[in-house]
Amino acid sequence: MAKFFGRIEFPCTIELGRGLEGAITNVTQIGYVDGQAGALIYRGYSIEDLCEHSNFEEVAYLLMFGKLPTASERADFETKLQQGGTLPEPVMHLIEAKPKDAHPMNVLQSAVAALACYDEESLEVTHNVSDPAAAMKAETDVAIRILARTRTVASAIARARLGRPLIQPDPELDFTSNYLYMMTGEKPDEVTRRVMDVCLILQADHGMNASTFTAMVVHSSLSDMYSTIAAAIGSLRGPLHGGANEAALADLQTIGNPENAKTWSQEKMSKGEKIIGFGHRVYKALDPRATVLKRHAEVLCKQKGFESLFETANTVEREVTAAMEAKGKKIYPNVDFYSGLVYHALGFPTPLFPVIFAVSRTAGWLARVLEYLPENRIFRPRAVYSGQTDQTYVPIDQR
Ligand code: ACO
Numbered sequence: 001m002a003k004f005f006g007r008i009e010f011p012c013t014i015e016l017g018r019g020l021e022g023a024i025t026n027v028t029q030i031g032y033v034d035g036q037a038g039a040l041i042y043r044g045y046s047i048e049d050l051c052e053h054s055n056f057e058e059v060a061y062l063l064m065f066g067k068l069p070t071a072s073e074r075a076d077f078e079t080k081l082q083q084g085g086t087l088p089e090p091v092m093h094l095i096e097a098k099p100k101d102a103h104p105m106n107v108l109q110s111a112v113a114a115l116a117c118y119d120e121e122s123l124e125v126t127h128n129v130s131d132p133a134a135a136m137k138a139e140t141d142v143a144i145r146i147l148a149r150t151r152t153v154a155s156a157i158a159r160a161r162l163g164r165p166l167i168q169p170d171p172e173l174d175f176t177s178n179y180l181y182m183m184t185g186e187k188p189d190e191v192t193r194r195v196m197d198v199c200l201i202l203q204a205d206h207g208m209n210a211s212t213f214t215a216m217v218v219h220s221s222l223s224d225m226y227s228t229i230a231a232a233i234g235s236l237r238g239p240l241h242g243g244a245n246e247a248a249l250a251d252l253q254t255i256g257n258p259e260n261a262k263t264w265s266q267e268k269m270s271k272g273e274k275i276i277g278f279g280h281r282v283y284k285a286l287d288p289r290a291t292v293l294k295r296h297a298e299v300l301c302k303q304k305g306f307e308s309l310f311e312t313a314n315t316v317e318r319e320v321t322a323a324m325e326a327k328g329k330k331i332y333p334n335v336d337f338y339s340g341l342v343y344h345a346l347g348f349p350t351p352l353f354p355v356i357f358a359v360s361r362t363a364g365w366l367a368r369v370l371e372y373l374p375e376n377r378i379f380r381p382r383a384v385y386s387g388q389t390d391q392t393y394v395p396i397d398q399r
Contacts, residue, residue: 021281025208025216025379030063030367033207038285042205043067051292056200056360057081057175060147063205063367064140077144078174085148085169085178087156088118092166095156104157104355105237109230111153112146116226119145123224132374139373142225143366150229150362151175154355155182161349176200179359183348192346195296199342202289203335203357205364207282211235211242212361212368217379219369232365233358239276242336242354242361248277249340249350252312261315269323277337278320284330293338300345313341 016022031042040047043062050059054068061069061077069077091114098107116122122142148169156166159182167182176197180188188196206212215232219225236242255264268275280287301310317333324331343353 019281020213020381023381025213026372028368028371029066030371031205031207031364033282035280035282035284038283038288038291040206040288047202047288048292051198051201054201055174055176056197056204056363059201059204060175060363060367063363064143064370080141080144081148081175082169082171082173082178084145085152087149087152087166087168088115091115091118091153092156095153095160096166098160100161100163103237104154104161104351105233105243105358107157107160108150108153108355108358109233109237111157112150112226112233113230115146115149115153116224119226122146122226136370136374139225140370143370146225146229147362147366148175151179151359152182154352154359155179157355158183158349158352159185161351195300195342195346198292198296199339199356200360202292203339203360205361205367209241210238212365215365215369216372220372220376220379222376225366225369228369229362229365232361236358236361237354242357244276244334244336245340245343245353245357246350248337249344249353251276252309252316252341255312255316257308258311258315261312262319265316265319265323269320275316275320277340278324278333279331280334283332283334286332287334289335290333290338293335293342294333297338297341297345300342304345304347306341306345309344310341313337 029043031040033040042050042059043066045054045062045068050062054062057078058069058074061074065073091111094114095107095111098110119142121138124138152169155178159166164185167185169178170181173181173187177188177193180186180192180196208216211232214235215228218231219228239247251264255261265275297313298310301307317337321332339357340350340353343356344350348356
């Protein structure tokens with residue numbers, strides 16, 4: 001029987017626009033973006049609170065299970081992540097076999113899709129309609145494995161690009177330390193681990209963005225979880241979404257120094273070009289993730305000798321924000337404007353930036369599809385047809 005949400009009393013006026021602007025996909029308890037106030041919450045907790053007191057594993061648990069874990073739940077979740085993160089050898093070979101200059105997001109997407117071939121449970125669970133509770137439990141276990149494995153694939157990509165031997169997870173390390181360890185071959189110092197953890201927390205979920213919607217659409221056909229996450233990675237890859245942080249950093253490097261930033265920003269705006277790392281469909285105030293990341297970017301850039309790059313970013317922000325405000329437009333830096341700077345200061349190669357984003361957002365994608373699954377209904381919107389209706393077929397030699 002068709003299920004309707006009924007009339008939705010939402011604290012905003014909804015006007016439908018291109019790109020499904022204003023459309024409602026479902027009712028969720030996972031996270032909320034308050035675009036007017038510039039606030040982001042996961043399950044009721046502000047991201048500022050979580051960044052200060054929590055860690056990525058706990059936040060992933062919170063998103064997926066709806067509450068902060070007890071000590072034993074957290075230990076159990078960590079054990080599952082540690083045990084589930086090892087990659088099958090053929091997937092390691094697949095990553096190594098890709099061209100070294102292939103875009104890491106394409107490698108990530110194909111490796112995650114390939115993982116399905118080595119996880120039989122993932123191919124069976126969504127089809128077990130006779131025992132929905134068992135299906136949910138199995139699907140959740142698959143989801144935890146995918147989170148751990150996506151991270152391992154991301155690290156393997158970083159090493160394969162440099163022709164270095166790939167490393168499997170160290171069972172003694174937490175999720176984020178393991179990510180950095182498998183990427184660099186060295187256990188991270190506490191500052192690096194902490195900043196990386198904050199980056200992963202900040203990007204774990206963000207409302208019904210393009211990649212999350214992609215994940216939900218794919219999973220709503222009861223596809224397997226690996227296909228779902230691979231599709232979401234494909235959506236995240238684009239420069240209007242997760243690919244923006246690499247483009248934003250490239251712009252800062254092209255500008256070169258804070259003195260050039262004013263002219264560069266003004267030229268861009270006078271040509272009517274978009275400035276990457278600015279603007280957002282939902283935020284009409286400063287993106288709260290950008291605020292947290294800017295603080296880290298400033299400290300890290302000072303430590304690592306990138307003060308000029310940070311000042312360049314700061315000047316671009318000032319110029320663009322002021323010019324936009326003068327035009328009555330609410331265009332502010334988004335998460336990608338400062339995340340690229342943080343990753344650069346941490347020493348990560350630019351093409352890997354969206355991959356880090358994907359590892360983090362996998363937690364949100366999984367949480368959202370798991371939430372929707374018990375009352376799943378396949379997504380099937382409609383388009384308004386504005387084409388012709390009365391054409392008659394013309395043979396090819398008469399056209
Ligand atoms: N620079 C200058 N002007 C901008 C920018 C920008 N970055 N973003 C939006 N605008 C202007 C547009 O020109 C438009 O002006 P107009 O009404 O006079 O035509 C208005 O603001 C609305 O812009 P849209 O593109 O319609 O906004 P939309 O909601 O469709 O797009 C998006 C949002 C894709 C994020 C857009 O702001 C953009 O392209 N930003 C640059 C890319 C970027 O930083 N992406 C990362 C987003 S965050 C994330 O995915 C994690």
